[in-house]
Amino acid sequence: MLDPRLLRAFIAIADAGSFTQAAERLNMTQSTISQQLARLEDAVGQILVDRDARPILPTAAGERLLGYGRRILALQHEAETALGDPAGTTPVRIGVPEDIVNTTMAEVFGDFARRHRAARLDVTTGLSRDLTRRYRASEFDIVVVKEATAEPDCRASFPEPMAWFERADPARSDWADPIPLVAFPPGGLYREAMFERIEREQRRWYIAFSGSSLRNVLVGVEAGLGLSLLPRSVTIGHRVRPYVPLGAEPSMVVSLYAWEKTGPVAELAERMTAVLAARQS
Known part of the structure; x- marks a missing residue:
């Protein structure tokens, strides 16, 4: 793995064309920046700059590394900025x-x-x-x-007022026995309350339609597939009406x-x- 500090020294030398100017830009001594370049050259196994040229120029290997080095440093800065931002943490x-x-x-x-x-x-x-x-x-x-x-x-x-609902139109005078029910999946609070109420009425029933979401259940009732016990608040704007024969239902909370x-x-x-x-x- 290339050390970002060594890459930064190499890029500064290539950009400045001088060890002295590169050292000034990075606030270090000339000997330190020379050592960092030497360490990078040892790591990659290539000579990266022509030290005899004036200004100092990157070698062919150095030119290839420059682009990668700039991208590595840019990604490092991006990562540090992202980690320093507390948003969404x-x-x-x-x-x-x-x-x-x-x-x-x-x-x-x-x-x-x-x-x-x-x-x-x-x-x-x-x-x-x-x-x-x-x-x-x-x-x-x-x-x-x-x-x-x-x-x-x-x-x-x-309080959550509850009621039995059926399709709004066309109206039905009554539902045959057994009563078809539109229900939530097993474990749903309204599902068990429906079963208990129907059994207290000593009516037979069966699940005609089971919906995995409130929307699905409402669509089932609108389609006339059966009765369902629902909060009054969720039925506003839907083509359903209270099923009066079953009368009032205790509120939930x-x-x-x-x-x-x-x-x-x-x-x-x-x-x-x-x-x-x-x-x-």
């Missing part, structure tokens, strides 16, 4: 359900990133139970989850948890809390 890990990452929440993330250049926001969307498990394992700094009841250490909690109580992460948690509060208005 401190990860802030956030877990949220898919429907929570709306435009307003994204703007909060963007503003935080602009004001805290060292922060790198790592946002993961997923099912609430998995997000909760990973938060308890310290994989997230902040997490927003949907749950039946909030835990005592939650930073904030808001949207809870925010954060490990840090002070500092930038706590500040971000507060701003995320404000966005969640605004969803209730």
Whole structure:
């Protein structure tokens, strides 16, 4: 591996055409810069400058090395500059359900990133139970989850009104028995709540469509594939309507948890809390 200090001495000599001027540019003695050039020549096994020429000129081997040497020094400078810049060096890990990452929440993330250049926001969307498990394992700094009841250490909690939904048009008078359901994957909070409610009603059911995301589930309901239990807030603007025969459904809660109580992460948690509060208005 070529020593950048030796390359810098060689390039200075080639550019100045003089050992004396090169030494002055690098703030070293002439004997020191001569020694560094000799060490580089030993390392590459080639004579790199014509010492008898006036001004001193690079040899054929020296000319070949000059281009590589300049690139090596440029890359070294680039690496040192990049490593000296703290931008994006401190990860802030956030877990949220898919429907929570709306435009307003994204703007909060963007503003935080602009004001805290060292922060790198790592946002993961997923099912609430998995997000909760990973938060308890310290994989997230902040997490927003949907749950039946909030835990005592939650930073904030808001009601999430729920309802059964079906395709808006054409309307159906009733659904045949067994009832087709549009569901999230196994482990989804709404999925198990759906099954429990239908079984309390002593109705038979089957999974007609399973979607891996909220969007997929909504598309399934819009297509008339079956009924689904969903937060009222996520259905706005979609071609679905509440399924009245099943009546009211208990609200769930949207809870925010954060490990840090002070500092930038706590500040971000507060701003995320404000966005969640605004969803209730």
